[in-house]
Amino acid sequence: MEAMGDTKERILLTALRLFARDGYEAVSVSGIAGELGVTKGALYRHYRSKRDIFESILARMERRDAEQADAHDLPEGTREETEDAYRGATLDDMVDFGKTMFRYWTEDEFASQFRKMLTLEQFRGAEMGALYQQYLGSGPLGYMTDLLATAGVPQPRREAARFYAPMFLLCSVYDGAEDRAAALSLADELLEDERARLKAITQKSGNEG
Amino acid sequence: MEAMGDTKERILLTALRLFARDGYEAVSVSGIAGELGVTKGALYRHYRSKRDIFESILARMERRDAEQADAHDLPEGTREETEDAYRGATLDDMVDFGKTMFRYWTEDEFASQFRKMLTLEQFRGAEMGALYQQYLGSGPLGYMTDLLATAGVPQPRREAARFYAPMFLLCSVYDGAEDRAAALSLADELLEDERARLKAITQKSGNEG
DNA sequence: TGTGGAAGTAAACGGTCGTTTACATTATGG
DNA sequence: CCATAATGTAAACGACCGTTTACTTCCACA
Numbered sequence: 006m007e008a009m010g011d012t013k014e015r016i017l018l019t020a021l022r023l024f025a026r027d028g029y030e031a032v033s034v035s036g037i038a039g040e041l042g043v044t045k046g047a048l049y050r051h052y053r054s055k056r057d058i059f060e061s062i063l064a065r066m067e068r069r070d071a072e073q074a075d076a077h078d079l080p081e082g083t084r085e086e087t088e089d090a091y092r093g094a095t096l097d098d099m100v101d102f103g104k105t106m107f108r109y110w111t112e113d114e115f116a117s118q119f120r121k122m123l124t125l126e127q128f129r130g131a132e133m134g135a136l137y138q139q140y141l142g143s144g145p146l147g148y149m150t151d152l153l154a155t156a157g158v159p160q161p162r163r164e165a166a167r168f169y170a171p172m173f174l175l176c177s178v179y180d181g182a183e184d185r186a187a188a189l190s191l192a193d194e195l196l197e198d199e200r201a202r203l204k205a206i207t208q209k210s211g212n213e214g
Numbered sequence: 215m216e217a218m219g220d221t222k223e224r225i226l227l228t229a230l231r232l233f234a235r236d237g238y239e240a241v242s243v244s245g246i247a248g249e250l251g252v253t254k255g256a257l258y259r260h261y262r263s264k265r266d267i268f269e270s271i272l273a274r275m276e277r278r279d280a281e282q283a284d285a286h287d288l289p290e291g292t293r294e295e296t297e298d299a300y301r302g303a304t305l306d307d308m309v310d311f312g313k314t315m316f317r318y319w320t321e322d323e324f325a326s327q328f329r330k331m332l333t334l335e336q337f338r339g340a341e342m343g344a345l346y347q348q349y350l351g352s353g354p355l356g357y358m359t360d361l362l363a364t365a366g367v368p369q370p371r372r373e374a375a376r377f378y379a380p381m382f383l384l385c386s387v388y389d390g391a392e393d394r395a396a397a398l399s400l401a402d403e404l405l406e407d408e409r410a411r412l413k414a415i416t417q418k419s420g421n422e423g
Numbered sequence: 424t425g426t427g428g429a430a431g432t433a434a435a436c437g438g439t440c441g442t443t444t445a446c447a448t449t450a451t452g453g
Numbered sequence: 454c455c456a457t458a459a460t461g462t463a464a465a466c467g468a469c470c471g472t473t474t475a476c477t478t479c480c481a482c483a
Contacts, residue, residue, distance in 0.1 A: 025337065026337045026338065027239065027337070027338060028237045028239065028240065028334065029240075030236065030237065030239055030240035031237065031238075031239035031240065031338075121337055124333060124334075124336075125237065125333075125334050125337070127333075127389075127390070128234065128235045128236070128330055128334070128389075129235065129236060129240075134389075134390050135390070137386075137390065138387070138390040141386075142383075142386050142387050142390055143387050143390065143391070146383070146387065162400070163400065163403060163404060163407070166380050166383065166384070166400060166404060167376075167380065167404065169383065170379035170380040170382065170383040170384075171375050171376065171379040173379065173382065173383045173386070174351075174355070174375065174378065174379040174382045174383065175375070175379075177346075177350075177351050177382070178347070178351050178352050178355065180336075180337075180343075181336070181343050181344075181346065181347040181351055181352065182352070191371070191372065191375060194372060195372060195375060195376065198372075
């Protein structure tokens with residue numbers, strides 16, 4: 006037993022690719038099977054239904070996300086440590102995290118396709134809307150707001166929007182761009198500018214308080 | 215003759231509402247008709263096909279867009295007039311334009327639904343991708359880049375991204391937010407900050423050159 | 424007052440949908 | 454070597470798809 010392992014994976018990846026392009030409803034089970042060069046009956050040996058494939062993709066992303074969160078261990082820092090050195094280190098971490106995150110959502114094939122799929126499904130019910138916000142919208146925005154607040158940056162929500170918004174925009178522009186390297190370097194430049202600006206704001210605020 | 219006029223419009227608006235929620239392929243002709251309390255045969259008195267409804271929506275948006283462009287006449291300014299007063303006026307126009315634009319894409323019902331529909335269809339072929347970029351992506355971004363270049367702002371593309379990105383992000387957050395007024399006021403605050411920042415940059419660059 | 428055309432209904436068309444069933448093939452472990 | 458389970462095919466299922474057709478309803482206008 007336990008001979009396969011490959012086909013099930015290929016089904017999941019192919020389905021994700023099609024879901025990301027056309028949306029869940031617009032993709033047919035026959036279409037997925039056709040891309041794989043098999044008949045649709047074969048799919049039902051590995052998944053109970055079309056919806057089951059979709060939910061396996063969601064579960065896969067959740068697993069990937071947890072793994073990446075472990076690798077990048079940004080501090081659950083207490084607000085108590087407010088020395089400037091700690092503040093600076095947190096801000097540096099944030100900028101690096103931003104760069105990594107942007108590359109992840111654009112250049113990692115699974116993550117990029119998952120992002121597109123979520124984008125297409127975000128208005129279909131409260132559950133998908135919540136997932137979209139969690140992964141790409143108010144989720145990262147709120148996370149960065151907390152980080153900035155911890156780092157002692159004044160008006161952290163406003164600054165978080167300033168920090169995260171260019172990455173969010175450039176993801177969409179990247180998708181439709183002919184010159185993707187330009188979008189990538191533009192994202193890096195913007196983040197570098199933010200690093201300097203945030204440090205300046207924090208320094209000023211730290212000296213005052 | 216010329217008795218109806220209402221039903222055709224109701225079909226278009228209902229179809230747009232459903233397309234914006236579920237995507238074109240996921241919406242059935244029967245579904246549209248059901249929402250209107252008629253049978254699907256009635257739809258074919260007013261539109262040749264389902265695709266015809268979709269294209270009528272695109273045409274309607276194009277018309278609306280042209281009308282709004284006339285009302286807001288931002289200058290096709292020549293780069294020659296580089297006096298500071300003109301620069302400041304252009305920047306003020308830009309900020310006002312940004313606020314108006316944000317409200318348009320979020321609070322105007324037709325525009326908001328059209329934006330969502332485009333978002334769901336953006337990966338289905340080059341044509342829809344180009345439309346999405348034109349209305350919401352690289353289109354506004356390039357337009358603002360030109361305006362900033364005209365106003366004498368250095369590194370206009372980078373600044374345009376900084377200016378436009380928060381509006382773009384907050385549109386998506388707005389869609390999933392419980393407190394939409396907060397998203398709206400946050401957008402206004404960010405734009406006001408940009409007004410001051412851009413004027414400072416321009417002034418400095420103008421005094422140098 | 425009668426007529427023509429516009430608006431809507433009900434039913435049917437061929438096709439595709441997601442899913443199930445019956446059957447063929449393959450590979451493996453006792 | 455053979456039973457057995459895994460894997461895949463082909464066909465069929467009822468439901469729904471977009472679209473067309475035939476028939477009704479109804480009102481404007483000569």
